[in-house]
Amino acid sequence: MAKKLMKGCEAIAEAAIQAGCRFFFGYPITPQNDIPEYMSARLPKVEGGCFLQAESEVAAINMVYGAAAAGARVMTSSSSPGVSLKQEGISYIAGAELPCVVCNMMRGGPGLGSIQPSQGDYFQATKGGGHGDYHLIVLAPSSVQEAVDLMHNAFDLADIYRTPVMLLADGIIGQMMEPVEFHEFEKRELPAKPWAVTGYDPNGDRKRAIVNSLYIEVDELQEMNDRLQARYKEICEKEVMVEKYKTEGAEVIVCAYGTVARICKSAIALCEEKGVKVGLVRPITIWPFPEKALQEVMAQPSVKRELTVEISAGQMHEDVRLAINGSKPTDFYGKPGSYTPTAEEIADYILKTREA
Amino acid sequence: MVSKVTIDENRCKGCGLCVRACPKKIMQLSKTKLNEKGYHPAEVIDQESCIACASCARTCPDAVITVEKE
Amino acid sequence: MKTVFKKTPVLTDTIMHYCPGCGHGIVHRLVAEVIEELGIQNKTIGFVPVGCAVFGYKYFNIDCVEAAHGRAPAAATGTKRVNPNNIVFTYQGDGDLASIGAAEIVHAAHRGEKITTIFINNAIYGMTGGQMAPTTLVGQKTTTSPYGRDPEHCGKPIRIAEMIATIEGAAYVERVAVDSTPNIIKAKAAIKKAFQCQIDRKGFSLVEVLSSCPTNWGKSPAEAMDWIKSDMIPYYPLGVKKDITNE
Numbered sequence: 001m002a003k004k005l006m007k008g009c010e011a012i013a014e015a016a017i018q019a020g021c022r023f024f025f026g027y028p029i030t031p032q033n034d035i036p037e038y039m040s041a042r043l044p045k046v047e048g049g050c051f052l053q054a055e056s057e058v059a060a061i062n063m064v065y066g067a068a069a070a071g072a073r074v075m076t077s078s079s080s081p082g083v084s085l086k087q088e089g090i091s092y093i094a095g096a097e098l099p100c101v102v103c104n105m106m107r108g109g110p111g112l113g114s115i116q117p118s119q120g121d122y123f124q125a126t127k128g129g130g131h132g133d134y135h136l137i138v139l140a141p142s143s144v145q146e147a148v149d150l151m152h153n154a155f156d157l158a159d160i161y162r163t164p165v166m167l168l169a170d171g172i173i174g175q176m177m178e179p180v181e182f183h184e185f186e187k188r189e190l191p192a193k194p195w196a197v198t199g200y201d202p203n204g205d206r207k208r209a210i211v212n213s214l215y216i217e218v219d220e221l222q223e224m225n226d227r228l229q230a231r232y233k234e235i236c237e238k239e240v241m242v243e244k245y246k247t248e249g250a251e252v253i254v255c256a257y258g259t260v261a262r263i264c265k266s267a268i269a270l271c272e273e274k275g276v277k278v279g280l281v282r283p284i285t286i287w288p289f290p291e292k293a294l295q296e297v298m299a300q301p302s303v304k305r306e307l308t309v310e311i312s313a314g315q316m317h318e319d320v321r322l323a324i325n326g327s328k329p330t331d332f333y334g335k336p337g338s339y340t341p342t343a344e345e346i347a348d349y350i351l352k353t354r355e356a
Numbered sequence: 357m358v359s360k361v362t363i364d365e366n367r368c369k370g371c372g373l374c375v376r377a378c379p380k381k382i383m384q385l386s387k388t389k390l391n392e393k394g395y396h397p398a399e400v401i402d403q404e405s406c407i408a409c410a411s412c413a414r415t416c417p418d419a420v421i422t423v424e425k426e
Numbered sequence: 427m428k429t430v431f432k433k434t435p436v437l438t439d440t441i442m443h444y445c446p447g448c449g450h451g452i453v454h455r456l457v458a459e460v461i462e463e464l465g466i467q468n469k470t471i472g473f474v475p476v477g478c479a480v481f482g483y484k485y486f487n488i489d490c491v492e493a494a495h496g497r498a499p500a501a502a503t504g505t506k507r508v509n510p511n512n513i514v515f516t517y518q519g520d521g522d523l524a525s526i527g528a529a530e531i532v533h534a535a536h537r538g539e540k541i542t543t544i545f546i547n548n549a550i551y552g553m554t555g556g557q558m559a560p561t562t563l564v565g566q567k568t569t570t571s572p573y574g575r576d577p578e579h580c581g582k583p584i585r586i587a588e589m590i591a592t593i594e595g596a597a598y599v600e601r602v603a604v605d606s607t608p609n610i611i612k613a614k615a616a617i618k619k620a621f622q623c624q625i626d627r628k629g630f631s632l633v634e635v636l637s638s639c640p641t642n643w644g645k646s647p648a649e650a651m652d653w654i655k656s657d658m659i660p661y662y663p664l665g666v667k668k669d670i671t672n673e
Contacts, residue, residue: 066501
């Protein structure tokens with residue numbers, strides 16, 4: 001298929017449809033409006049497709065809950081303040097073990113923040129976000145093409161593990177145009193959905209379907225939580241995605257995700273010009289975090305230190321520190337809010353802290 | 357009229373709404389029996405006067421009453 | 427002998443957790459009887475709320491979804507849009523629908539969503555222990571209005587049926603009560619009409635049911651039914667608030 005120049009949000013929406021998403025419920029918020037707008041134009045033209053603009057993010061995520069309960073491939077998208085509103089529903093979806101995809105085009109916070117890009121929702125995305133012991137699988141693309149490619153995976157992972165999956169991108173990914181190619185994807189074997197509410201026939205073979213996250217008995221709630229934790233363990237073992245870039249023989253390892261990781265690649269080139277070997281570990285799944293990959297890279301004798309770069313106050317840096325666990329020095333560069341660092345700044349910082 | 361009111365005693369919570377609803381005033385909460393849950397279940401004290409209107413059953417919040425007639 | 431009345435198989439055999447004399451049991455039964463009579467058990471999906479009816483999925487012998495507090499109309503919308511041939515209803519109390527879920531119910535009606543809502547108005551929060559609801563009557567004592575509801579402080583009770591009736595997308599709205607056998611029979615007829623409205627794809631339908639909460643009202647089951655008649659019905663008049671099902 002030929003490459004096409006597309007805006008990130010629109011490419012993500014198209015990729016979702018190509019991945020079999022037929023239901024979209026959303027609410028306007030900048031900078032992700034191109035997703036619902038695209039969906040509103042395309043889904044009615046796709047067989048069985050339905051776009052509906054909800055009265056709020058709260059309603060939208062609950063529509064997702066209902067559609068997922070009925071067995072559909074369903075998605076919503078929003079941006080930071082809107083995703084905060086969706087957290088209640090996401091917790092219920094996780095508790096009821098339903099598959100769905102939630103896209104967050106991160107903007108600056110806290111509060112109303114800004115409409116510029118940010119990575120300030122890392123904690124919210126990777127640590128659960130709402131109440132209770134749960135995780136989302138969180139995919140963090142660093143280009144429009146990667147966002148498109150991950151979309152297919154997102155829906156499959158949601159179905160396989162009966163869990164909400166989040167595509168977490170900074171606003172830059174959503175707003176910039178890049179050439180993209182829509183590939184044919186290998187069809188994975190997906191589990192049937194006998195748990196979906198489609199109508200109960202008392203004379204039929206299927207049990208009565210009850211979609212629920214209420215387990216009032218301690219033992220039953222424990223059983224549900226054990227089931228979730230076992231699933232998360234399996235996800236951590238099987239679904240970690242990470243890019244290692246020029247890590248072999250590097251002196252400094254930079255850890256960054258999303259757009260920032262691309263800027264870091266330019267910074268690495270600048271350092272290379274100065275004769276300093278810097279490598280990058282880029283988590284593609286930020287939950288599960290690529291702990292082992294980072295540990296392996298850091299264990300190389302050549303590696304002296306690690307530097308995490310984020311558009312936040314150092315949220316992913318906490319996971320990096322947990323992974324490195326004091327074995328080597330680690331540092332953070334970045335600012336909270338919406339300030340996107342330049343390659344020059346990052347390179348300067350690497351070179352300066354190296355001399356120190 | 358020959359009629360029959362059957363009360364699923366162990367499901368009855370003894371709320372007495374059937375007693376209130378009966379137009380013939382032929383129901384009461386048992387003064388002697390206690391069911392598994394510890395409630396005094398409803399009972400019919402004069403079956404022969406029953407007109408099988410099912411007012412009791414239509415009022416019962418726990419669906420414990422069956423009404424039949426010839 | 428001929429059966430005049432027996433429990434519908436659309437209710438499971440599970441003993442309901444409701445207090446003795448609670449109106450929820452009556453309304454559950456009416457909804458289940460309507461589903462049986464319309465022959466729609468195998469395509470009806472029930473959405474139960476947060477509140478006393480939270481365990482509704484144990485009692486309705488149909489596929490069920492437990493929704494977050496107040497969100498049942500949104501969740502039901504999702505399911506109905508996926509399978510428009512399903513008959514989808516929400517069963518919600520007054521805390522769930524009239525307070526935290528006020529936006530969701532208004533917009534389900536506003537979209538003319540082809541779903542049915544059974545709204546239980548018992549003028550109180552039952553499950554959490556008898557707190558004040560938006561529907562609590564003026565002067566009524568609850569655990570969070572211990573001196574009686576003061577309209578100067580927290581307004582007057584909200585009339586949901588009348589409010590929903592003003593919305594274009596609502597096709598059928600009626601208020602009924604379960605305080606007496608004749609009213610229970612009328613309530614069932616209203617519920618049946620509301621489901622028929624959905625089957626005929628006329629629009630959104632809602633039946634508000636004035637129901638009793640003997641425990642939190644501090645009354646016997648019989649006194650509670652009398653209080654619906656003496657205190658609730660005068661403020662919440664019964665009857666059809668909107669019906670465009672023949673248009």
